[in-house]
Amino acid sequence: MANIEKQHIINSHNLSGEFYFNSILQEAYICGLLNESDLENIQLQCISLLAYKSERYNMGESSSIRVETAESIMKSNLYSIGVYLKSIPDPDYAAFELKTVKISELYERGRKLVNTKFQIAKRIYNMVQKNKLDTLNHSYNSTLSENGIGIFFKLYNLEYEAHDSPASIDYQLCNPVNDLAGIEFIQKYLENLYLENEFCKKFATENIHHLLYGYDKSYPELLINIFEHVLTAALGCSLANRNIVELNITGEDIQYLYKKLRKYDHHTLMLTINYATNHIYEELNLTNPLLQEYIERSLPKIVTNIEIALKLNTLSKVFITPQNPVLEPKIHFESSIKMDDEDYRKLIEELIRCRYSSDKLTLIKDKVKSFDDLEDILLDAQLEEEEFILLFSTLEDVEIAAMIKRHPFESDIQAVDLSEAEQVVRLYLENYMKQLSPNRQEKILQIAKHLVWD
Template sequence: MGNIKNRHIIDSNNLSEESYFISILQEAYACGLLYDSDIENIQLQCIDFLAYKSERYDGGESSSIRVEVAENIMKSNLYTIGLYLKSLPDADSAVSELKSTRIDEIYKKGRDLIDEKIRTVKHIYKLAKKNKVFTLNYTYNATLDDNGIGTFFRLYNPDYEAHETPASIDYQLCNPVINLEGIEFIQKYLENLLIENEFCRNFDTQDIHYLLYGYDEGYKDLLINIFEHVLTAGLGCLLANKSIKKLEISEDEIQFLDKELSKDTNYSLALKLQNATKKLIEKMNIINPLVEEYIERSLPKITSNIAYGIKTNALDKVFVIPINPDLKQKIKFLSGVKMEDEDYRKLINQLLISEYSLDRIAIIKEKVESFNDLEDILFDSELNDEEMALVFDMLEDIEIAALIKQNPFKSDIQAVDLSEAEYELRLNLEEYINHLPIGRKEQIFEMVSVIIDE
């Protein structure tokens, strides 16, 4: 009889992690654990406590504060109270606490708990930075930086904005943190990131770089999750009966997987990946139960990605072939010898006084021999949009690629430091490229990635 568990009246599944205090009151009232008089008493205590906190907010210098400020302080109070109630064994215990303890006392316990959590989270933050993945990805590095998550510890105001999360966090986790705010959100985010780091640190930094570069040469600027790509690659290697150590898979092996996995139903595919996951955990000698649980929690997302890749004939976008950028073939581009300054000035003057577009294009075609002179003319000769397009038509793909390399497309914000001529050239070049056939466009951008100026 001693082993029989107590039956809880409140179903914890009906409670909100984000608004725990309010949901406790609602569920307790619905279950008959709290009556109208109890709810009214708790509400009055919350209002009295808000008045006390509001007075302290401005140091007693004013008898009133803005409505939105008062609302935010109330949210902070309720968050802190809810944080303590969450720490109790169960929801029924939380209701007993509300019936037997004053709101200001419960708040004090929650506030002490926040201080304790801040100390814990600072320690987790140090660990996450210590075992970080060495990568070129900007959002990953920026998020772990002192100006990313680090700002939380400088800006967090647990007395009046305990529910806020004042930090720059752009890096996307494989398993996003949902329904949490304030210190709880930061703690859970860092705990998940710490786990992702621990898993990825089993692989060589260079191999992860090759994998992500194979996914996209510009991965450093993408909002990607490193853990998800590494885990997916590891599972792909196992399914192809390869070692997972280097995260390497070939085009033939991807085609083999496509053929084999396309035979599976959704259920059999999920089962196959579950077995591969168990094998991966065993081969990597993962003994941390938190890492193991996180991998298993990530599996539905990866399974869905693989199923979609099979369905759309794009499995090569899921299982990625690593690329070593240092071994990629390079193209040497010779710009040619520039004309003398005096000759260049005469040419620009001739273009500026020419009345007809076709005459101006003919002059450029006849007299411009070097790429550097051509680029300067595009800046200096005040060509209109149609004339720029005609000049681009004269160029070989390698020359257009060199122009893009020298004048990469940028957002309006990034282009703020460009001159008007530079901005116009990039705008026209981007417009021209966007109207090219897809195959030619892809070929030009491939040249951009491998071209070397000489």
């Protein structure tokens, strides 16, 4: 039987979503769909297109252009062509068009598609604004603001920087958008965020707040994904036969789940999670296939988290018990009246003139009777670290806790806008705490958690 030469076709898995033009050019050449002459012809046409676009960029006034600008325009051109080629279902036919259609024509087709995607993304952004969650999380709110992803629709330049995404996006999706750039990245990010919002809108804002507060009291400042926490909590409620909508799972429920789930292998656990997911669909009346598909793409990550937690006996870190901050016990703290401004100024001058730490400490003990004045002294008196430590050592636990409440040192985000003096107080307070016994540290931190100002 005669040998039949096997036909070479492009493997779509080898193509880059972000750099589609370059990757399909390379794969088409490797597979024999394009030859050296084709590559040279395509390259010359790309250079000709760049020259034309550069002249338009300069409005015909000059032929010279910065290297960085030329590189950006070339990337933009190839990105737009790639968007069109990607729209062709068969990559082999896309390679055929590369060979037979003028690059300038492919660019115009791609540019029209980029513009269409821009308009679609704008509509999705408006949809996301309408189903936006009411949350305290800063990264979520800032990303959805006009200065976050909203600025993209004011700054995007599809003519010369189509490959770029000029936006401030801090909020992390459960399923990150990878291997995309420009308008394709923005459109996909917004599509995913819209679906995440749709799911979370099935739950009361208060219940989500209590869930995230149970995860971490500082959740407003954390780079977390709300959807992942809500979906995980809903799965936990389903597995524990709890009301899914309430997102409320207890410590006893978590112990029950640990005893139940630790016996399962990966396959059985996955089947159990899938069953719980279908139960969620029924309880919440989730019929949107796109949302169901998104949820199911999120499950492997959650299952991995559960498996790790089962091995480490830390399931309570995955299935969170909600906490209502309003119901937490409160320790009320009140500072006495501050001293007169003139008296305070004289005290600061006297402290700065003092040579000995013992004299400074005596002055502060004698004249400072208000916590607010003491805090001001720490900021204004230019004390050395050992003097800070000596002063801290004279304070009661509740006063140290109040200092920590005013100058928290657990989150770097909180320090972004601090003055140099505030950063010094924060650093020396942290150093002082590290010198204390673990038990006393824990006691002070617990006081700080429940401290409220009168």
